[in-house]
Amino acid sequence: MLVSYTEKNTATELGSAVTDGEPPSSIAVADPSAVDEPPSTARVAATDAHSHRVFRNDEFWKTIPSWSDLSTEQFSDWKFQVRNSVTDFAGLVHLVGGITDGAFLEDVRQGILAAPMVIRLSPYILSLIDWENPYDDPVRIQFLPVLSRKEPDHPMLRLDSLQERRDSPVHGLVHRYPGKVLFLTLDVCPVYCRFCTRSYAIGQNTGSVEKATIKASVDRWNRAFAYIASHPDVEDVVISGGDTYMLPPVQIRFIGQSLLAIPHVRRIRYATKGIAVMPTKILTHHEWREAIFHVTELGRKMSKEVCIHTHFNSTNEITDLTRQAADLLFQGGVKVRNQSVLIRGVNDDPARLVKLISQLAWMNIQPYYVYQHDMVKGVEELRTTVATNQELERRVRGSLAGFNTPLFVNDVPGGGGKRDVHSHDWYDRSTGVSIYRSPAVDSDAVYCYFDPLSRLDEIGRERWSRPEEHGRIIAEALENAGLSHLRLTM
Numbered sequence: 001m002l003v004s005y006t007e008k009n010t011a012t013e014l015g016s017a018v019t020d021g022e023p024p025s026s027i028a029v030a031d032p033s034a035v036d037e038p039p040s041t042a043r044v045a046a047t048d049a050h051s052h053r054v055f056r057n058d059e060f061w062k063t064i065p066s067w068s069d070l071s072t073e074q075f076s077d078w079k080f081q082v083r084n085s086v087t088d089f090a091g092l093v094h095l096v097g098g099i100t101d102g103a104f105l106e107d108v109r110q111g112i113l114a115a116p117m118v119i120r121l122s123p124y125i126l127s128l129i130d131w132e133n134p135y136d137d138p139v140r141i142q143f144l145p146v147l148s149r150k151e152p153d154h155p156m157l158r159l160d161s162l163q164e165r166r167d168s169p170v171h172g173l174v175h176r177y178p179g180k181v182l183f184l185t186l187d188v189c190p191v192y193c194r195f196c197t198r199s200y201a202i203g204q205n206t207g208s209v210e211k212a213t214i215k216a217s218v219d220r221w222n223r224a225f226a227y228i229a230s231h232p233d234v235e236d237v238v239i240s241g242g243d244t245y246m247l248p249p250v251q252i253r254f255i256g257q258s259l260l261a262i263p264h265v266r267r268i269r270y271a272t273k274g275i276a277v278m279p280t281k282i283l284t285h286h287e288w289r290e291a292i293f294h295v296t297e298l299g300r301k302m303s304k305e306v307c308i309h310t311h312f313n314s315t316n317e318i319t320d321l322t323r324q325a326a327d328l329l330f331q332g333g334v335k336v337r338n339q340s341v342l343i344r345g346v347n348d349d350p351a352r353l354v355k356l357i358s359q360l361a362w363m364n365i366q367p368y369y370v371y372q373h374d375m376v377k378g379v380e381e382l383r384t385t386v387a388t389n390q391e392l393e394r395r396v397r398g399s400l401a402g403f404n405t406p407l408f409v410n411d412v413p414g415g416g417g418k419r420d421v422h423s424h425d426w427y428d429r430s431t432g433v434s435i436y437r438s439p440a441v442d443s444d445a446v447y448c449y450f451d452p453l454s455r456l457d458e459i460g461r462e463r464w465s466r467p468e469e470h471g472r473i474i475a476e477a478l479e480n481a482g483l484s485h486l487r488l489t490m
């Protein structure tokens with residue numbers, strides 16, 4: 001059963017009065033025309049600044065011929081969403097072969113063959129793609145590769161660019177910062193993002209990548225709990241994967257209870273992209289939702305924080321179903337934060353990014369991070385320059401309250417962790433090399449990020465085209481930064 005709403009989700013909600021008990025079914029608002037508008041608000045009202053309050057509420061899945069008869073209730077059923085996720089090219093052609101261009105589909109087929117990630121699209125996310133104009137669709141760009149847009153990899157790209165395996169004392173447990181661990185519980189997700197940082201492990205093998213597996217296993221989890229219990233510095237645990245949406249309710253509870261029982265663990269976060277790509281599971285899988293509520297409530301009773309970190313990149317992923325899911329979580333006392341990845345053609349535009357952040361804030365999802373795209377192989381056309389990230393930060397800051405303004409960070413290759421994108425010691429726009437330090441992680445190390453070759457000037461591109469020049473480019477950057485005495489970690 002879906003949750004129904006009688007209030008219209010519009011600016012009139014601003015005028016609602018808080019009363020005890022049930023929310024009001026109708027809201028009385030003053031007639032705006034009867035109120036003299038002060039000059040300072042006129043400018044805001046004259047823009048489309050409120051478009052983030054409007055949520056798509058049509059039966060968008062009916063554009064897919066096989067789903068044209070489905071009711072909202074049938075489409076929203078989480079079992080339908082899981083069973084009908086598209087996991088191969090034949091399944092994709094079956095669903096959209098009649099509504100999109102054949103040449104585009106052939107482009108996708110060839111893109112899949114060259115990609116480091118297999119495909120998996122939930123019915124929700126597949127239905128949101130504009131199949132009449134799929135090339136530039138921000139949802140398509142994230143989940144379906146096309147060969148024609150592929151750019152050659154930068155020579156410094158790595159499969160496990162964050163070096164997570166090097167910092168894993170227990171298989172699937174990354175311990176890099178003194179107070180925090182990243183707990184990889186499983187290696188599957190409700191969708192597969194083309195740009196996944198963990199493309200070294202997530203999903204099935206592809207033609208170009210044999211995956212390191214991180215299977216869900218109680219034995220392995222118990223070893224992780226024992227490690228955390230024996231390291232009193234650890235206060236934060238990120239429960240990730242893969243995606244915790246794929247854990248059954250009993251495992252959500254087991255993992256949450258086990259971690260909360262460790263006295264020095266104060267904060268746990270379930271990482272899931274699920275709210276963005278299959279929000280109806282929150283609405284229809286009652287046991288899963290109750291498991292999250294249970295662990296959150298248990299944590300609250302112990303004065304410990306339990307929250308969800310999710311991953312929206314574009315407003316095209318957001319519908320009224322998303323809003324309903326976010327409302328349910330909020331009403332259940334679950335704090336949700338969002339971590340976006342900066343992706344060319346998806347959100348590397350100030351207006352799009354401001355709208356995304358505003359819409360998240362409207363749903364009480366805190367915009368937490370905007371990440372510089374990781375240096376993973378096979379998706380070079382998705383990366384932006386550091387300069388783009390910096391300019392977006394300048395343009396976005398000030399649009400919303402400080403606590404709803406994300407941190408724009410570069411999770412630097414080599415394991416330096418998240419650095420403020422502006423905090424580099426050196427940045428050369430011609431060669432695209434930026435240099436960061438991360439003293440809290442390793443005071444003797446420096447870390448480099450490399451802008452995509454297609455975004456460099458002619459001189460920079462020419463230098464990177466010569467392998468003998470690569471070492472010189474990096475040495476020159478270190479020297480200019482005055483950091484040649486430090487150890488380069490990549």
Ligand code: SF4
Nearest residue numbers: 189192193196242273
């Ligand atoms: S949901 Fe997260 S872990 Fe899964 S493919 Fe996407 S980015 Fe990777």
